[in-house]
Amino acid sequence: MTKQQFIHVDADATVKPMPQTSDLVSGTIDGREVAVPWGTTLLEAAASIGTVIPTLCHHPALPPDGNCRLCLVEVDSRLAASCLFPLRRSGFSVSTESPKVFEARAFVLKLLLSRAPNDEYLKELAVKYEAAPDPRLGDLADGCVRCGRCVRACQATGTEAISLVGRSQERQVTGPFFEPPAQCVGCLACAKVCPTGYIVFSEERTSRSIWGRDFEMVLCPICGEPVGSLQELARAGAAEELCPACRRRAMASALVSGPGLSL
Amino acid sequence: MFFANPQSLTDFVKSPKNDAKIARRLWVCGGPGCLAAGSAALLTALENAAKAAGLSEKPELRTDMTGCLGLCERGPLVGVEPEGHLYEKVVPADAEELIERTLKKGELIERLVNDPKNPGRQEHPFYKPQTSLIMRRMGRIRPDSLEDYLSADGYKALALALGELSPEEVSRRVEASGLRGRGGGGFPAGLKWSSCRLAPGEIKYVIANGDEGDPGAFMNRSLMEGDPFAVVEGLTLGAYAVGARSGFIYVRHEYPLSVERLERAIAQAEKCGLLGRNILGSGFDFHLETVEGGGAFVCGESTALMASIEGREGQPRVKYVRSVERGLWDCPTLLQNVESWANVPLIVEKGPDWFASLGAKNNSGTKVFSLVGQVRRSGLAEMPLGSPIRVLVQDVGGGARPGRTIKAVQTGGPSGGCLPLSELDLPLDFDHLPAAGAIMGSGGLIVMDDLSCMVDVARYFTNFLKGESCGKCAPCREGLGLILRILEGLCRGQGHPGDGQELQSLGRSLSLTALCGLGQSAANPLLSTLRYFAEEYQEHEEGFCRSGRCQGLFHPAIDPDVCTGCGACAKACPSSVISGGKKEPHVVDLDGCISCGACLAACRFGAAKAVRKK
Secondary structure (H helix, E strand, C coil), X not given: CCCCCCEEECCCCCEEECCCCCCEEEXXXXXXXXXXXXXXXXXXXXXXXXXXXXXXXXXXCCCCCCCCCCCEEEECCEEEECCCCECCCCCEEEECCCHHHHHHHHHHHHHHHHXXXXXXXXXXXXXXXXXXXXXXXXXXXXXXXXXXXXXXXXXXXXXXXXXXXXXXXXCEEECHHHCCCCCCCCCCHHXXXXXXXXXXXEECXXXXXXXXXXXEEEECCCCCCEEEEHHHHHHCCCCCXXXXXXXXXXXXXXXXXXXXXXX | CCCCCHHHHHHHHHCCCHHHHCCEEEEEECCHHHHHCCHHHHHXXXXXXXXXXXXXXXXXXXXXXXXXXXXXXXXXXXXXECCCEEECCCCHHHHHHHHHHHHHHCCCCHHHCCCCCCCECCCCCCCCCCCCCCCCCCCCCCCCCHHXXXXXXXXXXXXXXXXXXXXXXXXXXXHHHCCECCCCCCCEHHHHHHHHHHCCCCCCEEEEEECCCCCCCCHHHHHHHHCHHHHHHHHHHXXXXXXXXXXXXXXXXXXXXXXXXXXXXXXHHHHCCCCECCHHHCCCCEEEEEEECCCCHHHHCHHHHHHHXXXXXXXXXXXXXXXXXXXXXXXXXXXXXXXXXXXXXXXXXXXXXXXXXXXXCCEECEEEEEEEECECCCEEEEEECCCEHHHHHHHHCCCECCCCCEEXXXXXXXXXXXXXXXXXXXXXXXXXXXXXXCCCCCCEEEEEECCCCHHHHHHHHHHHHHHHCCCCCHHHHHHHHHHHHHHHHHHCCCCCCCHHHHHHHHHHHHHHHCCCHHHHHCCHHHHHHHHHCHHHHHHHHCCCCCCCCCCCCCEEEECCCCCCCCCHHHHHCCCCCEECCCCCCCEECCCCCCCCCHHHHHCCCCCEEEECCC
8 A cells, every 4th residue: 555645634723744654643541551553543542452442333344434422432622433533643632431421421322222222232331321211202112223234234245235214213224115125145244243133034944034035045065054045155156155164174184185275 | 709818818808898888777686585576577577568668679778687686575676777776576567667767767766665865775774784795796797697707807816816826826815815614614714725735636626515405594595596607716716726627516406596507607617618628728627517415404514415426325424534635535625615615716816815804803704694584674695704693683684573572593504503682792703603602504594583482493493403314323313302302392381390401411412422513513502592591491391481482381461551452463363362442452361262372473562472371
């Protein structure tokens, strides 16, 4: 990757060249010194010194979105979403548990709990931040917190079968026109990244169902265990596939008996 | 008409043209308000009358349509050139007289002017306190004529810039002018310009934000429809300064005429060598096109707007990395409101010092305000920044309607704040309004009188914003819903003690935690009314609405000492429970009264009042 000369706008309204991307920036998180490569997110920087910031919409394998607002922390007396906030200047001072942060998380939790009141993780946080769902919000408890992890996972696989549609409180995850999504390949990535277990699916040895659609499973020609759905493997360009365990075994025996490993 | 170099443009303007021979002209207002009031039919009637009077052979006497003249309340308006008179509420039946007396002979038709002793637009109380920069061509040019624009100093700045100034110098002038973004935030424009100019990248973009979504606001619309070339020229200058070769004007779908006028302006400019390849022979290329929005309020937010242009869902992103560095298609992008762009040619041409001399400290220039609500004269008014709100409301707007008193002024659109009477001397600028809990926004100004309930106002704006919340972040999506539920309860008489206090805390948390500008400012109507009208919240908790707006939360009572016995209330009452003799105090029979408030609104003397239920 070529090095880029970045610029940034300072609070004192001057334009300055940014340091090089390989440079380290340093500051404090909850009073502890930390130095990280330029552009590291605050969440990553905190994790590097073992500081845990609660997150919900964040998933390490997906692009950050910053929509759940649980990971808000105080940076130089302003609140910022740590999953997105890039550290680009030395001298930062971060507080991950200030009174302002506490108030913000309590508010956000109250709202998220109204959607998923039975989620264990949210319930645990609610105890810590003294939050309870507000009955005046009405019955919104469908179990989905609209974090969009499922949609981002579906995008990341290149399928883009589901999306978040509608505005305001009508916003929801669905296939096009609220119908079973035709593009879905039944890979279950959406369900696997869902933090609240809202996305339901059923799985048997030869079939799988999700989003109102049924998928036929491809069975491992050696052991007969399910490998993946037909469409899922077709998308990956592998119509016939061994299950992970048999593949390992086949590779190992090729290594032992053959002239060498050809991949 | 083709301009191969800057000099040819200057020569063209100096050369004698047909228009120079125009002796008198009737300018029919083509602003949104006047068009709605029937000014298109009026223009047809005038043209027919002129033909009938044999004037089609005389090009020196003309009738034409121009951009918004501003005084929408009194439309359709007709301006007379060169006398400068302004005719109000002109109807097609007046057409013949206008042609015969005014256009032919230059006579004044007294019944159509505000004050026959001072019939000129400049002496009109609505216009007198104003300073016209952005609106200066309204009433002077046909919006879709490039020739008109050129003859009114149009493209002077571009000729100067491409002929003599470096991109750095153009950018420097905007920086030194102190121009601040007219879209709402008041971000220093020069900072955006220099950052975008210095940002690394082969491809850069300039964008004009014309997604004016605030209810009751129409200043951007009037500008795009009345002087589209000013926006196009501004963008061309911006592209030259920062090194962009493509630009977009994002216009909301509900403004078809704006789109049409802008597209026509772009096409004409391209044909004449003022846009496209090798502009004015300088080697500078700039391609400009319009994009129509899909109708989401949030697309007025810069990052959501760019997502919309890219063809994605119009949703904001977190702006820790600014658009001048990574904007449209991840390229450096200079995005400004259309009014900011329209200021650019003036700044480049007349210099930053001249511009900075207008307005107030740190708030250079003027701002167009849409003055609406319960004032005598509503419309578009352009004022130097820093003018007191009072001047706009009392002098320009003419104050409260008969029998009413002004209670509050809401500035900055739905996410702005309500300021009470005591704050009316506050200067309208980007620094004083936020300090008082309101915002400048794009310049909306809604005047409310004593019949407006402040809790209901907060409920109304919260309802609007809840509907327009994109739903991306939890605080805005669910938080606004919760706030709205509590406000609705208060307005229905189902409030609880402590609701006001809880709303205060919810509003504060929402401002703190929301992702974008819409969410962060969405609590402003709530927080500002709580700050200045706390007693009304207290009363609603107890089930009383002093303004007589929330049905069922008051009894109407007529003050016998004030009542003149005009009978207006009795006529307005849908339940026929008000009685009284002519010129005698009237009485309400509460048995059968539905407490709708019609009598309060009908009373011109302030005798009918809302009292607590017994």
